[in-house]
Amino acid sequence: MAEFEYDLFVIGAGSGGVRASRIAASHGARVAVAEEHRVGGTCVIRGCVPKKLLVYGSHFAEDLHDAQRFGWNMARATFDWNILRDNVAAEVNRLEGLYGQTLGNNKVEVFRERAVVTGPNSVRLASGREISAAYILIATGAWPSVPEIAGAGHGITSNEVFSLPELPKRAVIAGGGYIANEFAGIFNELGVKVSLVTHGDRILRSYDDEIVDRLVDISGHKGIDIRFNCSFKSITKQDDGSLVIETNQGETIETDLLLWAIGRTPHSKGLGLEDVGVALGKDGSVQVGDDNRTNVPSIYAVGDVTNRVQLTPIAIREGHAFADSVFGNNPRTVNYDCIPTAVFSNPPIASVGMTEAEARAAHPDVKIYKSDFRAMKNVLADRNERALYKMVVAGANERVVGLHLIGPDSGEILQAAAIAVKAGLTKQDFDDTVALHPSMSEELVLMK
Numbered sequence: 001m002a003e004f005e006y007d008l009f010v011i012g013a014g015s016g017g018v019r020a021s022r023i024a025a026s027h028g029a030r031v032a033v034a035e036e037h038r039v040g041g042t043c044v045i046r047g048c049v050p051k052k053l054l055v056y057g058s059h060f061a062e063d064l065h066d067a068q069r070f071g072w073n074m075a076r077a078t079f080d081w082n083i084l085r086d087n088v089a090a091e092v093n094r095l096e097g098l099y100g101q102t103l104g105n106n107k108v109e110v111f112r113e114r115a116v117v118t119g120p121n122s123v124r125l126a127s128g129r130e131i132s133a134a135y136i137l138i139a140t141g142a143w144p145s146v147p148e149i150a151g152a153g154h155g156i157t158s159n160e161v162f163s164l165p166e167l168p169k170r171a172v173i174a175g176g177g178y179i180a181n182e183f184a185g186i187f188n189e190l191g192v193k194v195s196l197v198t199h200g201d202r203i204l205r206s207y208d209d210e211i212v213d214r215l216v217d218i219s220g221h222k223g224i225d226i227r228f229n230c231s232f233k234s235i236t237k238q239d240d241g242s243l244v245i246e247t248n249q250g251e252t253i254e255t256d257l258l259l260w261a262i263g264r265t266p267h268s269k270g271l272g273l274e275d276v277g278v279a280l281g282k283d284g285s286v287q288v289g290d291d292n293r294t295n296v297p298s299i300y301a302v303g304d305v306t307n308r309v310q311l312t313p314i315a316i317r318e319g320h321a322f323a324d325s326v327f328g329n330n331p332r333t334v335n336y337d338c339i340p341t342a343v344f345s346n347p348p349i350a351s352v353g354m355t356e357a358e359a360r361a362a363h364p365d366v367k368i369y370k371s372d373f374r375a376m377k378n379v380l381a382d383r384n385e386r387a388l389y390k391m392v393v394a395g396a397n398e399r400v401v402g403l404h405l406i407g408p409d410s411g412e413i414l415q416a417a418a419i420a421v422k423a424g425l426t427k428q429d430f431d432d433t434v435a436l437h438p439s440m441s442e443e444l445v446l447m448k
């Protein structure tokens, strides 16, 4: 590989690119990575991490309220968005520094500029420098979609939402997926009047219907206005800066902020991939095999840009598998079965395996076990909000093929239970495990 300046050139220092760079370098490869925005990528800079911190920050609204039932008598609590926003931004800066350090410690050269592909073994940096590499890894992630309707540019996306100069009084969130539900919860807790507007008749389509129904119900009680089968015709900005949205239902919605959360498109445009013959899907996704290789043998791709599963742990695993396969003499692929996921809505949803509908379509004998309960903390707080745990089992031995939770801390609870589902354990195995009392997770071994 000495004929090339690097053994590997990675485009994009996000979840997938950083992991691939670090592991390839640890296998002895000479690695460089280009990043046009900030090292760490979407998850660290404007995704999972700042989002989760805002979820924590906003939830204090309910916690402080409920605390009174536990004997805490506080002076009127006040909230300052600038403090939360700036502290979150400082934490993101700290993490960005750590990611840069990790790359440096592993002798990965970082070019803080845009790169495009110019050949099967060459890339060009924004500064004009041409670099050759034996292998190129595309790890450029995805980009928030914005529809092509009049005035769409008056809305913002998740790219901008973490640095709002001030909190709006009213917000309309377009979409019914992860980002829409997470920000509906965050904004609502922070006192913003939220409308979640979705063009379909359901939200969170990949999740179990009953669990989603519970979220819709609780969100409604918390004051989030969810509008189904509603799409936008136009958006106009008024003199006072507020927006008027005209919908297909013939009504108008006035708001101070519009957040587009309608999906993320693979970030492959203008990368030069078509020119070197890399096959792209209709959605712009880089087409790869199980080995993450494109149809051009020296070019690979991992993470959101391939639009397989847009989650950080998956991008990381794909990047790791790529580096081990190509540079570590250890060819391996990622197993996509039983990926645990969570929506950090309020309350959160967490899920692994098949929904009830998926299981019924795949297996002749499916049985459902449930626990519909009020968390002990919510009972004393006089908060009328019920959790729902649902176990989907299949076959004579009642193998657990799906587990679906909505309730406080459900993401924390599901991760451990996902090991059991992935391992193929049965309802009896759950029943044989002694409950840890008192806890919410004990419901997992007490389901009827």
Ligand SMILES: Cc1cc2nc3c(=O)[nH]c(=O)nc-3n(C[C@H](O)[C@H](O)[C@H](O)COP(=O)(O)OP(=O)(O)OC[C@H]3O[C@@H](n4cnc5c(N)ncnc54)[C@H](O)[C@@H]3O)c2cc1C
Binding pocket: 011, 012, 013, 014, 015, 016, 017, 034, 035, 036, 037, 038, 039, 040, 041, 042, 043, 044, 046, 047, 048, 049, 051, 113, 114, 115, 116, 139, 140, 141, 142, 158, 179, 267, 271, 302, 303, 304, 305, 309, 310, 311, 312, 313, 315
């Ligand atoms: C608001 C939000 C919340 C999320 N929350 C979660 C969550 O809770 N859990 C979860 O698992 N996932 C979450 N995700 C998804 C997660 O962030 C992504 O799946 C993950 O970051 C994908 O990693 P990646 O390496 O494919 O791409 P990214 O992390 O997006 O990295 C791609 C990098 O490439 C850079 N780049 C692009 N083009 C070029 C170029 N030509 N030259 C140089 N650099 C370039 C970009 O600037 C970016 O830094 C969230 C996403 C968003 C938007």
Ligand SMILES: NC(=O)c1ccc[n+]([C@@H]2O[C@H](COP(=O)([O-])OP(=O)(O)OC[C@H]3O[C@@H](n4cnc5c(N)ncnc54)[C@H](O)[C@@H]3O)[C@@H](O)[C@H]2O)c1
Binding pocket: 147, 174, 175, 176, 177, 178, 179, 180, 182, 197, 198, 199, 200, 203, 204, 205, 231, 232, 261, 262, 263, 264, 309, 310, 311, 341, 342, 343, 344
């Ligand atoms: N907690 C997490 O793990 C997490 C959090 C945020 C994002 N993510 C990842 O990022 C991806 C992108 O998130 P997202 O929320 O933007 O997308 P999403 O795919 O989760 O949801 C998009 C939603 O927008 C709706 N929609 C599509 N076009 C529309 C339109 N023109 N008008 C109104 N609604 C429309 C869809 O029906 C869907 O409900 C997710 O799919 C997920 O993989 C994960």
